[in-house]
Amino acid sequence: MSGANKNAASPSFLSDKSAKVFVAGHRGLVGSAIVRKLQALGFTNLVLRTHAELDLTRQADVESFFAAEKPQFVILAAAKVGGIHANNTYPADFIAVNLQIQTNVIDAAYRFGVKKLLFLGSSCIYPKFAPQPIPENALLTGPLEPTNEWYAIAKIAGIKMCQAYRIQYSWDAISGMPTNLYGPHDNFHPENSHVLPALMRRFHEAKVKGAEEVVVWGTGSPLREFLHVDDLADGVVFMMDSYSGLEHVNVGSGKEVTIKELAELVKEVVGFEGRLVWDSTKPDGTPRKLMDSSKLAGLGWTPKISLKDGLVDTYSWYLENVKQ
Ligand SMILES: NC(=O)C1=CN([C@@H]2O[C@H](COP(=O)(O)OP(=O)(O)OC[C@H]3O[C@@H](n4cnc5c(N)ncnc54)[C@H](OP(=O)(O)O)[C@@H]3O)[C@@H](O)[C@H]2O)C=CC1
Numbered sequence: 124m125s126g127a128n129k130n131a132a133s134p135s136f137l138s139d140k141s142a143k144v145f146v147a148g149h150r151g152l153v154g155s156a157i158v159r160k161l162q163a164l165g166f167t168n169l170v171l172r173t174h175a176e177l178d179l180t181r182q183a184d185v186e187s188f189f190a191a192e193k194p195q196f197v198i199l200a201a202a203k204v205g206g207i208h209a210n211n212t213y214p215a216d217f218i219a220v221n222l223q224i225q226t227n228v229i230d231a232a233y234r235f236g237v238k239k240l241l242f243l244g245s246s247c248i249y250p251k252f253a254p255q256p257i258p259e260n261a262l263l264t265g266p267l268e269p270t271n272e273w274y275a276i277a278k279i280a281g282i283k284m285c286q287a288y289r290i291q292y293s294w295d296a297i298s299g300m301p302t303n304l305y306g307p308h309d310n311f312h313p314e315n316s317h318v319l320p321a322l323m324r325r326f327h328e329a330k331v332k333g334a335e336e337v338v339v340w341g342t343g344s345p346l347r348e349f350l351h352v353d354d355l356a357d358g359v360v361f362m363m364d365s366y367s368g369l370e371h372v373n374v375g376s377g378k379e380v381t382i383k384e385l386a387e388l389v390k391e392v393v394g395f396e397g398r399l400v401w402d403s404t405k406p407d408g409t410p411r412k413l414m415d416s417s418k419l420a421g422l423g424w425t426p427k428i429s430l431k432d433g434l435v436d437t438y439s440w441y442l443e444n445v446k447q
């Protein structure tokens with residue numbers, strides 16, 4: 124149980140499609156996209172556990188799982204995730220659950236001989252007033268956005284844990300920092316979800332009911348960068364195969380829109396014809412968080428799906444899978 128891989132750079136991830144890959148959180152937005160991508164590439168030995176089958180906050184259960192299954196690769200997409208309201212309302216859950224899941228999985232993966240692990244953070248790790256676009260080295264250079272600082276602190280700890288294990292054990296743990304994501308299998312909860320699925324559902328329900336207006340939170344002025352989750356999954360596989368470094372890597376689309384522009388676009392895709400009403404009692408969150416993804420572009424990866432196409436795809440999935 125001590126050893127694990129001493130080589131910081133593993134053999135190519137894509138060279139062995141029969142390798143055992145544990146995708147943690149495979150029923151979520153990101154995990155399900157990664158599973159689709161790996162299956163499309165021909166991976167035949169994916170290890171998957173639902174939350175009910177394996178609670179990753181329970182250290183002993185996580186260790187028993189790794190001891191029994193001995194996966195060769197781990198992609199950690201299980202986490203406590205939510206939008207601005209959920210982050211603001213459940214700070215204890217966001218810090219504690221995320222610290223527990225990532226600490227248990229990263230440590231067990233190392234100790235039970237996993238060759239390579241990819242940890243997923245988020246663009247909220249960066250200071251609220253970071254330079255734009257935000258380079259990787261802006262980490263820990265200023266105060267965080269208060270609405271998500273608990274989640275951000277957990278994610279920063281995950282990055283640092285991967286770095287520490289790489290430094291001390293020469294173990295191949297890497298971290299990807301996605302921007303705001305969306306797509307099939309997103310969480311469409313009315314309050315706890317992120318803005319894009321929340322608005323898609325609200326516009327859809329308003330259209331069905333023939334409502335004249337839809338309430339949108341905040342002022343509409345914050346800027347956000349959105350990436351379709353299928354692009355993210357492609358980027359994750361690219362990093363598993365091509366990146367073995369100490370520093371975390373930004374994964375973004377490079378394109379930002381105001382929340383007002385996003386709301387107008389979602390309204391158009393859904394076909395709602397009424398008015399938008401802004402509820403300025405709700406928080407805006409960070410004013411802008413466009414990431415600098417030139418490091419990943421320099422390694423050879425760029426996204427492909429436009430926001431408009433991604434919205435059309437997501438709404439079509441919503442209509443088939445979510446609406447009552
Ligand atoms: N969505 C986004 O916009 C962004 C996401 N990310 C990151 O991507 C990763 C995945 O996020 P996303 O797919 O959106 O999140 P989801 O909420 O869609 O999925 C998270 C998954 O983790 C599982 N999970 C949660 N807690 C546990 C637990 N204790 N034990 C086992 N499984 C658990 C969930 O299962 P269950 O539902 O059954 O609890 C779910 O399948 C996270 O690390 C997140 O920080 C980064 C940037 C943006």
Ligand SMILES: C[C@H]1O[C@H](OP(=O)(O)OP(=O)(O)OC[C@H]2O[C@@H](n3cnc4c(=O)[nH]c(N)nc43)[C@H](O)[C@@H]2O)[C@@H](O)[C@@H](O)C1=O
Nearest residue numbers: 206207210245247271316317318321339340341406407408
């Ligand atoms: C991915 C990222 O997600 C979270 O950060 P966020 O980007 O602020 O996330 P959000 O999608 O919830 O909001 C974006 C903007 O949109 C506005 N907004 C309008 N109307 C609705 C609405 O109906 N719901 C939501 N949620 N937001 C709305 C909202 O007021 C805000 O200005 C982090 O907590 C953290 O988890 C993280 O890493």
